[in-house]
Amino acid sequence: MAIDHFSFEHHASCSHTKARAGTFHTPHGPVHTPRFMPVGTLANVKTVTPAQLYDTGAEMVLANTYHLHLQPGEDLIAAAGGLHKFMGWSGPMLTDSGGFQVFSLSKIRTIAEEGATFRSPRDGRIIHMPPEASIRIQNQLGADVIMAFDECPPYPADRDAVAAATQRTYRWLKRCIEAHQRTDQALFGIVQGGVHLDLRQAAAEQLVQLDLPGYAIGGVSVGEPPELIEKIVQATTPLLPPDKPRYLMGVGTYREMAQAIAAGMDLFDCVIPTRFARHGAALVQGERWNLKNNQFRRDLTPLDESCPCYTCKNFTRAYLCHLIHAHEILAYTLLSIHNITELIRFTQSIRKAILQNQFVEKFHEWLKPSKNNG
Amino acid sequence: MAIDHFSFEHHASCSHTKARAGTFHTPHGPVHTPRFMPVGTLANVKTVTPAQLYDTGAEMVLANTYHLHLQPGEDLIAAAGGLHKFMGWSGPMLTDSGGFQVFSLSKIRTIAEEGATFRSPRDGRIIHMPPEASIRIQNQLGADVIMAFDECPPYPADRDAVAAATQRTYRWLKRCIEAHQRTDQALFGIVQGGVHLDLRQAAAEQLVQLDLPGYAIGGVSVGEPPELIEKIVQATTPLLPPDKPRYLMGVGTYREMAQAIAAGMDLFDCVIPTRFARHGAALVQGERWNLKNNQFRRDLTPLDESCPCYTCKNFTRAYLCHLIHAHEILAYTLLSIHNITELIRFTQSIRKAILQNQFVEKFHEWLKPSKNNG
Numbered sequence: 001m002a003i004d005h006f007s008f009e010h011h012a013s014c015s016h017t018k019a020r021a022g023t024f025h026t027p028h029g030p031v032h033t034p035r036f037m038p039v040g041t042l043a044n045v046k047t048v049t050p051a052q053l054y055d056t057g058a059e060m061v062l063a064n065t066y067h068l069h070l071q072p073g074e075d076l077i078a079a080a081g082g083l084h085k086f087m088g089w090s091g092p093m094l095t096d097s098g099g100f101q102v103f104s105l106s107k108i109r110t111i112a113e114e115g116a117t118f119r120s121p122r123d124g125r126i127i128h129m130p131p132e133a134s135i136r137i138q139n140q141l142g143a144d145v146i147m148a149f150d151e152c153p154p155y156p157a158d159r160d161a162v163a164a165a166t167q168r169t170y171r172w173l174k175r176c177i178e179a180h181q182r183t184d185q186a187l188f189g190i191v192q193g194g195v196h197l198d199l200r201q202a203a204a205e206q207l208v209q210l211d212l213p214g215y216a217i218g219g220v221s222v223g224e225p226p227e228l229i230e231k232i233v234q235a236t237t238p239l240l241p242p243d244k245p246r247y248l249m250g251v252g253t254y255r256e257m258a259q260a261i262a263a264g265m266d267l268f269d270c271v272i273p274t275r276f277a278r279h280g281a282a283l284v285q286g287e288r289w290n291l292k293n294n295q296f297r298r299d300l301t302p303l304d305e306s307c308p309c310y311t312c313k314n315f316t317r318a319y320l321c322h323l324i325h326a327h328e329i330l331a332y333t334l335l336s337i338h339n340i341t342e343l344i345r346f347t348q349s350i351r352k353a354i355l356q357n358q359f360v361e362k363f364h365e366w367l368k369p370s371k372n373n374g
Numbered sequence: 375m376a377i378d379h380f381s382f383e384h385h386a387s388c389s390h391t392k393a394r395a396g397t398f399h400t401p402h403g404p405v406h407t408p409r410f411m412p413v414g415t416l417a418n419v420k421t422v423t424p425a426q427l428y429d430t431g432a433e434m435v436l437a438n439t440y441h442l443h444l445q446p447g448e449d450l451i452a453a454a455g456g457l458h459k460f461m462g463w464s465g466p467m468l469t470d471s472g473g474f475q476v477f478s479l480s481k482i483r484t485i486a487e488e489g490a491t492f493r494s495p496r497d498g499r500i501i502h503m504p505p506e507a508s509i510r511i512q513n514q515l516g517a518d519v520i521m522a523f524d525e526c527p528p529y530p531a532d533r534d535a536v537a538a539a540t541q542r543t544y545r546w547l548k549r550c551i552e553a554h555q556r557t558d559q560a561l562f563g564i565v566q567g568g569v570h571l572d573l574r575q576a577a578a579e580q581l582v583q584l585d586l587p588g589y590a591i592g593g594v595s596v597g598e599p600p601e602l603i604e605k606i607v608q609a610t611t612p613l614l615p616p617d618k619p620r621y622l623m624g625v626g627t628y629r630e631m632a633q634a635i636a637a638g639m640d641l642f643d644c645v646i647p648t649r650f651a652r653h654g655a656a657l658v659q660g661e662r663w664n665l666k667n668n669q670f671r672r673d674l675t676p677l678d679e680s681c682p683c684y685t686c687k688n689f690t691r692a693y694l695c696h697l698i699h700a701h702e703i704l705a706y707t708l709l710s711i712h713n714i715t716e717l718i719r720f721t722q723s724i725r726k727a728i729l730q731n732q733f734v735e736k737f738h739e740w741l742k743p744s745k746n747n748g
Contacts, residue, residue, distance in 0.1 A: 042700045043693075049426075049707065051684065072671070072696040080674050080690060088688040297446070300454050310425065314462040316454060319417075322446040326416045329703055333423065 006144075006186045006213045008245045008266075014359040017367075018237065018264035021354040024214075024245040026092040026144040027184050028084060031059045033245065033266035034350055036252060036343040037094065038273065041067050043077070043087040046274040047333040048340065050088040055310060056337060057344040060144075061089055062269050065137050066098025069129075070122045074140035082142030094145040094269075096249070097134045097176075099190075100152045100218070111151060113168065131172040132179040139181050145214065148176045150190045155223040162194035166203050177210065186213035188247060194219060195228050197235040204239035215240045216247040217265070221256075230259045230369065237264040254286050254346055258366035261350055262359075268347070273339030277332050280324040283342045286366075291335065296321040309341035310334075379518075380560040380587045382619045382640075388733040391741075392611065392638035395728040398588075398619040400466040400518035401558050402458060405433045407619065407640035408724055410626060410717040411468065412647065415441050417451070417461040420648040421707040422714065424462040429684060430711060431718040434518075435463055436643050439511050440472025443503075444496045448514035456516030468519040468643075470623070471508045471550075473564075474526045474592070485525060487542065505546040506553040513555050521590065522550045524564045529597040536568035540577050551584065560587035562621060568593060569602050571609040578613035589614045590621040591639070595630075604633045604743065611638040628660050628720055632740035635724055636733070642721065647713030651706045654698040657716045660740075665709070670695040683715035684708075 009023040024031040031037075038045045038053065041064045045053055053061065063083055068074065080086040083093055102109055102116045109118035115130025134149035149172055151165040169192045180187050189207040193200035200217075207215060217236055220229045233248060237260075240246050245267060248260045252270020260268070276283060280292045284304050289296075299317040311320075311334040323331035353359040360367065383397040398405040412419045412427065415438040419427055427435065437457055442448065454460040457467055476483055476490045483492035489504025508523035523546055525539040543566045554561050563581040567574035574591075581589060591610055594603045607622060611634075614620050619641060622634045626644020634642070650657060654666045658678050663670075673691040685694075685708040697705035727733040734741065 042696075042702060044697060044702050044704045047703045047707070049684070049704065050688070052423075071700055072692065076672055076692060076696075079672070080692065086690075086693055088693075298450055298453070310423070314424065316460075318446065318450060318454065319460055319462075322416075322450075323418060326445055328416060328418050329421045329706065330418045330423065332703065333421070333707065 005184050008214075008243055010243065012355045012357070014262070014354050015357060016360045017262040019261045019350070019354050019359050020242075020264060020266070021351045022245070022266060024266065026060075026186070028090060028092045028144050029059070031092050031245075031267070032351060034257070034261045034347045035059060035267055036257065036347045037062055037267060037269045038340050039269050039271045040087065040089070042071070043068060043083060045336070045340070047277065047329070047336050048274070052310065052333070052337055053089070053340070054091070056341040057348060058091070058340060060092040060094055060267070062094050062096060063087070063141070063143065064098060064101065065095050065134055065141065066101035068095075068141060069098065069127075069137050070120055074137045078140040078142070084142065092145070093143040095138050095141050095143040095147065097138065097147040097149040098129070099134070099147075099150040100250070102129060103152045103154075106154075113171075131175045135176050135179040135187075139185065142182075143185065145186045145188055146180070147216065148173045148187060148189050150192055150218055152192065152219045152222070153194050155195065157194060159194075159196055159199075162192075162196055163199055166192045166194075166199050170203065170206050173207065173210070188212060188214040188216050190216045190218040190249070191236055191240075192219045193232075193236075195224055195232065197231065200232055200236045201239060204236050208239065208241055212244070214245040214247065216249050218249045220248070221250040226256060227369065229256060233260045233263045233265060240264075252343060255366050257343075257347060258350065258363050261347070262367055270343075273343055274336045277335035277339050280331065280335070282320070282335055283339045291317065291320045291331075292324045293321075303338055304342070307338065307341060307345070309338050311338040379558050382588075382617055384617065386729045386731070388636070388728050389731055390734040391636040393635045393724070393728050393733050394616075394638060394640070395725045396619070396640065398640065400434075400560070402464060402466045402518050403433070405466050405619075405641070406725060408631070408635045408721045409433060409641055410631065410721045411436055411641060411643040412714045413643050413645045414461065414463070416445070417442060417457060419710070419714070421651065421703070421710050422648070426684065426707070426711055427463070427714070428465070430715040431722060432465070432714060434466040434468055434641070436468050436470060437461070437515070437517065438472060438475065439469050439508055439515065440475035442469075442515060443472065443501075443511050444494055448511045452514040452516070458516065466519070467517040469512050469515050469517040469521065471512065471521040471523040472503070473508070473521075473524040474624070476503060477526045477528075480528075487545075505549045509550050509553040509561070513559065516556075517559065519560045519562055519588065520554070521562050522547045522564050524566055524592055526566065526593045526596070527568050529569065531568060533568075533570055533573075536566075536570060537573055540566045540568075540573050544577065544580050547581065547584070562586060562588040562590050564590045564592040564623070565610055566593045567606075567610075569598055569606065571605065574606055574610045575613060578610050582613065582615055586618070588619040588621065590623050592623045594622070595624040600630060601743065603630060607634045607637045607639060614638075626717060629740050631717075631721060632724065632737050635721070636741055644717075647717055648710045651709035651713050654705065654709070656694070656709055657713045665691065665694045665705075666698045667695075677712055678716070681712065681715060681719070683712050685712040
């Protein structure tokens, strides 16, 4: 199927790494890469309105096929005019296929060649989800980018099981391509292969033959040590076509993003900024601060003087500490706004550095191989 | 002490009622009356940012002396530059004295002529609060309007107890006036007297002699039937000076506000809009809707077509219903924005009707005496 609406424009590369700055064009606008994408699983980024989200610098927002299928259902969202209209976000969107979520239901699902079958944790009904169903649902949701339905092996898992899952993922991908109905949605393939670099490489080579509009590395950040993520990304990325966007799924710490960008990845997502916020924690220049701590009780400075976000421009650490101690929900909103802005700014500043050929110079601290998950 | 910063400008009266439209000038800007004021007890309006609050049409916001004394403490707020700066609200503010909250701690407080003594529900420490302390704290918080520390009798209570509390409130008021240190804060007196109209009238007459910059009716909405609130307001309001703002404390249903405005009251506050929001309920043109109900699951219209708020302009009833069912906190924010806008619009539309001399004509449904608490 011809894809008319998507292109990846390449602007600059870092002379010492494979890092690149580009623009991924979608029907709902451009995504300037490298870019962190906030997660809006259930058609909202937790505690943040779309208007607040625009101000963070967010360009592309994620939602989740599995969760939205269970509630409120793709029929309703299609009737509402699609996910963008339903949730009030007019920028680019991406839906994950639900593969990862279905396989996480380890005790209440079975997987066969035909597809996955699981018991809804919401109401107990049995749901059968072959790859075709995930694509049909994603066609109804209407995100700009949709993801193939993959089998995501856990970590640890034995090599044979990972190899079988990776091969099945490839067969399912071909069924996904067959099932996909909309030319205004780009279907990305997902490279699986666990921590086995040869399986990753073989999978990448197979996928690239299918000439998809974008590629993702999936099945990382499932419990393996951070240095293995780095190795997987370094081994896999060079095999993906340079003229297509590359998305590293579920990764969003500073170090993991910097390392992956150095390897040539473009897009990232992670629940960290909103999850940390709900635990009263802020991301500040590479660190995690627990705003509940007594040291912040009388600290009348902004979270980060250099941050342009609404929270930093209008409130102090002492105020955020007060809201958290008072169990005021507004704390979560203000911290989410800051944390999302922070991770987007981090990727924006890397982009700028790449364009100025200063990436390695400015980000060398993050580029050191490390066992630290920073 | 001379008050230089406060004046009440009278614009129009309704020819059939005592309703009036005016402007109350404060150091942080004007308040156009009649007006509903959102409640920000702990230095935030629950789930709503100041930027969102401006967009609701809010002019004056409340906070609470008792709660802020317990946490984070007036010293910190003073060090932050006062309540406005601390919470990021640059418009007019009012602090309630904490009298109502202290007297609500019925089992862990004692009241003597000197003042109230209570055990902090937060950390168990014993706190002594004479009227002078409430005023000192309010001087430190720095709201535009501060309230006298009053003794608020419960309902029901016997007449002698109410009379004694009312007289003590008057003696405490004189101590409050003596203790008050800032000319940029208007100290309002509070008329008590329970449901006894003669006690209310005597109290009002005493208070008016003190020539305060504003007056409040307190001790209503504490459990008595709504028709008694109407009677209290109707009997008391005419005794208050016409050139001073009049504030009916803790009242904010459509009917109660309309009735009180007809009697000549100007300012209202109530936790209803944010509390209803946290229960998944919306105020729509005079009704309370439970957005969790199945009837809204597939309803793709806005909450209220005629409402200009962010929620109504961007989201459907089905989306709000989805967020509530998914336990997404964003639902509370979106419903709070709408509910606050709704009650402010209600008082704004009454103001407009008074200015056009159409108040009785347009609001006759709300002006019928009623046992309904609508």
